[in-house]
Amino acid sequence: MGLTASSPIVLEGENLTMRFGGLVAMAEVAFTLKRGEILGIIGPNGAGKSTLLNIITGIYIPSSGEVRLEGERLNGVPAHKIVARGIARTFQSSRLFGDLSVLDNVIIGRHTHTKAGVFDAIFRRGRAKAELDAAAAHAETLLKSVSRGLHEQRHRPAGELAQADRRRLEIARALATDPKVLLLDEPSSGMDDADTDALMDDIRAVCAQRPDLALMIIEHDMRLVASLPHRVMVLDYGQKLADGPYEEIRRIPRVQEAYLGRKAAQHAGA
Ligand SMILES: Nc1ncnc2c1ncn2[C@@H]1O[C@H](COP(=O)(O)OP(=O)(O)OP(=O)(O)O)[C@@H](O)[C@H]1O
Numbered sequence: 001m002g003l004t005a006s007s008p009i010v011l012e013g014e015n016l017t018m019r020f021g022g023l024v025a026m027a028e029v030a031f032t033l034k035r036g037e038i039l040g041i042i043g044p045n046g047a048g049k050s051t052l053l054n055i056i057t058g059i060y061i062p063s064s065g066e067v068r069l070e071g072e073r074l075n076g077v078p079a080h081k082i083v084a085r086g087i088a089r090t091f092q093s094s095r096l097f098g099d100l101s102v103l104d105n106v107i108i109g110r111h112t113h114t115k116a117g118v119f120d121a122i123f124r125r126g127r128a129k130a131e132l133d134a135a136a137a138h139a140e141t142l143l144k145s146v147s148r149g150l151h152e153q154r155h156r157p158a159g160e161l162a163q164a165d166r167r168r169l170e171i172a173r174a175l176a177t178d179p180k181v182l183l184l185d186e187p188s189s190g191m192d193d194a195d196t197d198a199l200m201d202d203i204r205a206v207c208a209q210r211p212d213l214a215l216m217i218i219e220h221d222m223r224l225v226a227s228l229p230h231r232v233m234v235l236d237y238g239q240k241l242a243d244g245p246y247e248e249i250r251r252i253p254r255v256q257e258a259y260l261g262r263k264a265a266q267h268a269g270a
């Protein structure tokens with residue numbers, strides 16, 4: 001169950017470079033992600049972390065290099081088809097529909113798997129009703145599996161949720177597409193330690209229930225980075241500085257200079 005030495009690679013990137021005019025946001029980065037694996041991604045602001053997620057999800061087309069999902073090339077595949085093939089994500093800034101209920105936000109997350117469009121998903125019209133009832137039942141189950149507290153709030157507008165519950169809802173919505181790979185962009189940002197700990201427990205539970213799910217998680221919270229991922233990749237100025245278990249990468253001088261040292265200085269109030 002979960003990650004083993006023989007787990008197959010589900011997602012890989014090779015030689016990924018991303019230029020914006022004269023700016024090189026990503027330079028020849030390679031990575032692999034195995035089935036059941038949790039890969040952390042750290043690095044200073046502007047290191048290229050979100051750019052990598054945008055490349056994987058088809059929002060950006062890399063200047064060179066390629067991304068493969070289960071061996072199939074994703075370059076040039078439109079973003080919505082990449083979702084349908086099994087890669088889901090959350091964004092650094094919230095993209096929930098604040099006026100819609102928690103449940104409807106999850107149902108919309110699943111709409112790539114139904115023939116009905118988003119509009120029908122909200123208003124439950126016509127011939128799509130049976131399909132939408134199934135989507136609602138699925139969304140309820142999913143909410144419960146991510147967080148009982150969130151499920152209890154399923155009829156509230158998403159905009160009324162506390163910050164930590166919004167993040168949980170974003171994760172539930174991403175899971176609604178039954179992904180093979182889930183990409184999280186700074187899920188704990190803006191949270192205090194207690195909320196971050198609770199979120200970590202929920203992510204662990206999500207992974208335990210889905211042992212094949214592979215996760216990439218961009219994080220700045222070092223307590224989370226130290227305990228959740230199997231492996232951590234360090235980016236700096238678009239380059240890969242290191243890739244390995246946290247206990248190994250934290251000892252690498254270049255990683256300390258580029259990132260961990262700066263974080264320690266921030267914590268000391270510098
Ligand atoms: N669409 C774009 N057009 C121009 N430059 C971009 C674009 N997207 C990203 N960049 C630049 O690429 C670099 C990497 O940005 P990215 O958002 O990937 O950083 P990040 O590691 O996610 O940082 P943060 O921790 O602040 O979220 C930055 O210099 C950024 O300004």
Ligand SMILES: [Mg+2]
Pocket residue numbers: 049050051092
């Ligand atoms: Mg970012």
